[in-house]
Amino acid sequence: MSRTVSATAARLAKVAALADALRAAEAAEVPVVVAYLSGELPQRQIGVGWAALRSVPPPVSSASLTVLGVNEAFTLIGAVAGKGSAAERKRLVGELFGAATEEEQYFLVRLLSGELRQGALDGVMTDAVARAAGVPVAGIRRAVMLSGSLAAAAQAALAGGSAALAAFGLQVGRPLKPMLAASEASIDEALAKAGGRAAVEWKLDGVRVQAHVSRDRADEAADGAGSAGSAGSAGSAARVRLFTRSLDDITERLPEVVTALSSLPVRDAVFDGELIALRPDGRPYAFQDTAARAASEADAHGAGKVPLSVFLFDALHLDGRDLIDLPDAERHAALVKVVPEAMLMPRLVTADPAAATAFYQGAVERGHEGVVVKSLTTPYAAGRRGAGWIKVKPRHTLDLVVLAVEWGHGRRKGWLSNLHLGARDPETGGWVMLGKTFKGLTGELLTWQTEKLLSLEDHRDDWTVYVRPELVAEIAFDGVQRSPRYPGGVALRFARVLRYRADKPASEADTIETVLALAPPPDG
Numbered sequence: 001m002s003r004t005v006s007a008t009a010a011r012l013a014k015v016a017a018l019a020d021a022l023r024a025a026e027a028a029e030v031p032v033v034v035a036y037l038s039g040e041l042p043q044r045q046i047g048v049g050w051a052a053l054r055s056v057p058p059p060v061s062s063a064s065l066t067v068l069g070v071n072e073a074f075t076l077i078g079a080v081a082g083k084g085s086a087a088e089r090k091r092l093v094g095e096l097f098g099a100a101t102e103e104e105q106y107f108l109v110r111l112l113s114g115e116l117r118q119g120a121l122d123g124v125m126t127d128a129v130a131r132a133a134g135v136p137v138a139g140i141r142r143a144v145m146l147s148g149s150l151a152a153a154a155q156a157a158l159a160g161g162s163a164a165l166a167a168f169g170l171q172v173g174r175p176l177k178p179m180l181a182a183s184e185a186s187i188d189e190a191l192a193k194a195g196g197r198a199a200v201e202w203k204l205d206g207v208r209v210q211a212h213v214s215r216d217r218a219d220e221a222a223d224g225a226g227s228a229g230s231a232g233s234a235g236s237a238a239r240v241r242l243f244t245r246s247l248d249d250i251t252e253r254l255p256e257v258v259t260a261l262s263s264l265p266v267r268d269a270v271f272d273g274e275l276i277a278l279r280p281d282g283r284p285y286a287f288q289d290t291a292a293r294a295a296s297e298a299d300a301h302g303a304g305k306v307p308l309s310v311f312l313f314d315a316l317h318l319d320g321r322d323l324i325d326l327p328d329a330e331r332h333a334a335l336v337k338v339v340p341e342a343m344l345m346p347r348l349v350t351a352d353p354a355a356a357t358a359f360y361q362g363a364v365e366r367g368h369e370g371v372v373v374k375s376l377t378t379p380y381a382a383g384r385r386g387a388g389w390i391k392v393k394p395r396h397t398l399d400l401v402v403l404a405v406e407w408g409h410g411r412r413k414g415w416l417s418n419l420h421l422g423a424r425d426p427e428t429g430g431w432v433m434l435g436k437t438f439k440g441l442t443g444e445l446l447t448w449q450t451e452k453l454l455s456l457e458d459h460r461d462d463w464t465v466y467v468r469p470e471l472v473a474e475i476a477f478d479g480v481q482r483s484p485r486y487p488g489g490v491a492l493r494f495a496r497v498l499r500y501r502a503d504k505p506a507s508e509a510d511t512i513e514t515v516l517a518l519a520p521p522p523d524g
Contacts, residue, residue, distance in 0.1 A: 031155050032067050033067060043078045049113075061101065133157035140154075147174070176210065178382065182385045182390050185518075190391075200347065200372075203370045204276045204345075212243070266318060277289045311343065315334045315338075328375060328376050328378050370392050371391070396479065402473060403420045404420040405449070417441065445500075473497055473498075480515060
């Protein structure tokens, strides 16, 4: 089935093939099938790399593996730790592959190595689940938004149809996929797309965070029984969980953020916001400082060397009420009732392009990335880009995937330097090369990317190391030009590396459609 999906280029045919595979799966197998055919592991990482896959036993002639059996084997492999773990992990991998046919080994190698590129990205798989279950795709998307899991939504849809999907609700403590922003080159264009009168908010170069706050009802009662406001009293003990845009829990690393959110007068809430390291004058530290703080444990004083400030810009749930279906204006009104001004993202509501431009320029002058223009009528569309949120930055940037890298020359000899950059093609699940760059690379970045890209190596020739398409880089450029040299017909002008996006998976890289929208018309 995997080969069938891989060999099918047309989106509708690919959806049909995936739907057939889902219908054939047992109920308990559905979440695993969704993950595998999407090229993912439910366990995410199990510590198996190319080295362990180079010496697998020969295949057997008859099939005996099952989906759940393979999944159990992966779980067992991932749990191996301690002295002798490498040898034991290799033994377990050999045991699994020794029971696999040639076709099964082909699939497993590509699944474990990240090479299972068959175009079954979230959008395609979502459509396939809807087709297999005979339900509207909107119901699948909503269940994914609320559960944070396409696998869970698929299992529910195939077992119970639309009624089972309707049972999904927002749960405080369980993260949702964040809403994403599209891009425009100017404030005027962004305001027009947002419908004229809109909210304009600072866009910080920080770490996206989804904050879940809850209090026990026993705490709530003890803190002031009987009054309506007591449920949200700041005196009761609050539980705070912090999730990144990739839904990783980073709560334990950020005690200063937990303390700040614990003081909010809410019984339970889910907020969307940004964390950033600020200098005493209010200007931001480099993104690397913010990212390093969010990725490290707190010191003995309860905060890192660079404590993070909290800026909240959305409320998805508040005191027992889901807000995600409300328009932005109503969600923000609820937010400002419980969050002090110092923790709110600066915001201007206007229909005047001049006022919005001045606000934008003020954000940039303070060292921030730009602004996000938000429609006042748009609900929270988790995990999706659209016209509801539009980011405007003073420079063109794209998040692109590194496809290959060339060895450097001269002072860069011995380092991997010249990057081959690709945009995502959602129709095929592949990548479209847009050009190369070695600009913007500091000595520190050269050292880091050489080590990182060698760990992602697929194969090489005399000059180039071809890598698994997993590493995302934020690339600045002066424009997009037509170019017959590259398969997409376009190339970036004066591309340069700004940073690597460790927080962003390749599946969220910018698409070739986004790039083409920035290009001049064919006769231009």
